Amino acid sequence: MTYNTPTPARAVALDLRETKWVAKCDRHGPVSMALDKYGDPVADVSAAYVYTSRAEADEAVRLHLHRHAAQDRDVMTPDDIDAAQALNFSRDQWRALGWMREGKVRETADGFTAFDISPDKADVSAKINKRRVPGLWLAGFVRVSAVAPGVRAFGLTDEGEDAFRRWSQAMRIGAVTEPEKDTKHVAVKDGPYRWLSAGDTWPGEAEAAQAAADAEAKAKAEAAALRKAEKERAALKAATPTDDELVVIDALGREGLDENAAAVLSAAYIGHVITRYRPGATSVRLDEGSNDDERHVSRTYNVNGVEKPITTEADDRLSGIPANLTDATADTWHALCTSVNERYGVYRLDLQAAMDAGRAVLAVLAAGEEPEGEKSPKLLNPADCTPHTSRTSSPGSNPP
Structure with a gap:
């Protein structure tokens, strides 16, 4: 092929x-x-x-x-090799050029430092000889920029990029030999280098450095404001009921619902809340005090890391429902929708079961058939499920 x-x-x-x-x-x-x-x-x-x-x-x-x-192919012409030999970089000069090429070198009043230079270790830095970077700058290989008051950064000019590439290539094929000491190249700059350690700067450098620092601070502030706004929007969205939730809340407030129908609507509402942003989440729990006569679902639900409060109408209805259920109905509700960790007393909602129950009730509501006391057991009939012998199921149990 x-x-x-x-x-x-x-x-x-x-x-x-x-x-x-x-x-x-x-x-x-x-x-x-x-x-x-x-x-x-x-x-x-x-x-x-x-x-x-x-x-x-x-x-x-x-x-x-x-x-x-x-x-x-790392092939060099004789002219390329001659040009590389004329560069005659020492190992330290070549290494410094590589660090500046990657933007890792800074100058402060304390001198020149290369940061983050280790390929396998974090926060490794190295001091650079005071005259090495200025010498490469005088030769036209290095460009300087003010990035903050009292701080300079370095990169390579086009000539420096070409020289670094040419020397590296010549070293790979063994066409050149590194000298032990730094080579002093012919200066192409008109004036001497101005060391920050001596307090010397170029005209306009301080203003440029301050402008760069201000621009960076502004960019960071804008990014922080954007993150804050996104977080606030996410929190607002999590605290706003969906249309389906509003339907269920409205249904919970209707008269004539018996305990079985209310339990189904409870499960449906919980299912809507928890599955809105994190399908498969299991974060329903009981409030403190889970005795037989105090059992009720928590008043807040964790939605993908956001505590979402239940509205007052739904809270009033949900708080009283499980405590008033008969033994058979309570066990059926738990069997359908939850499993329990007996050690920690944490109920975990089976989302699929809750949503199935919720869809059945919402379908009835959409058809305009208001559940009545004698009809609601059809939605959640204890006889249709295997009741548990106790109020809690075993750890890790699944709904039938």
Whole structure:
């Protein structure tokens, strides 16, 4: 079987008449990037080199792909090796360039420090020689930016990125040898480096640092406000009854419901509350004091971490129902809808059973047939279930 993969670089026409062409490559970022006349990627297509024919653009693509292939194979031309040897980075210089490339180096009044430099250990940092970073900066390999008052961050310039890549490649193929001491490169900067440890700054640096710090603080405050608003919206949503819940609450307040029908509606209401945001949750419990004459469901239910209070109407109805049930009806309600952990006295609702019972009652209500005392046992008839011999079921028991 033959597998074909798309070519990462290609020629792309800029107009319908195909009079203007650019070369693009997919290997330089999350999106395809155009190339300049040197074959380097540019973020804005307006900065790309424009060819007048597809043949010229195809040739640029071929050369660009050849460069990728050479890099992939770690193949270097004699000129590339000569350029790498001229860099002559020491191991410490190369390592410092790598840390700055990853944005891990900061300068403060205490000097230069690289943070989080260990691949397998957290919070490992290292001090950097006072003159190493300024020396690389003077050579044009490093760019400096003020990120907060009294704090500078570092990255690599295009020249520094190319030098780091070239030296790393030459080291991999054994084309160069590291010197023991740092190499002093030719300075390309007009003025000397200004150390924070000496209290020196560039004009406008303090203002830029403060602006960066203010922008970061503003972004953090906005993110915190967004998280707070989301939390408040979630809490409000959890505390607002759904239409189905309102129907059940209304039904609980009707006259003429006997104990069996009320128990079914209780289970339906509990099922609606608990399954709204977390299907399968089991967080129903009894209030303190679960003697035979005090048994009733809790007045609050935990909905996915949010304590949701029951409305006054439903609370009044639910609080009195289980305590007034006959032994057979109480046992049937528990068998249908709960299991109990005897050690902790925590009742766990069987959601499927509760929702099945709730759907049956809601169907009756939707049809406009108000349950009557003599008809309600059909909804929850003790004779239809196997009653328990006691008020509590065994740990981990399941509804029949």
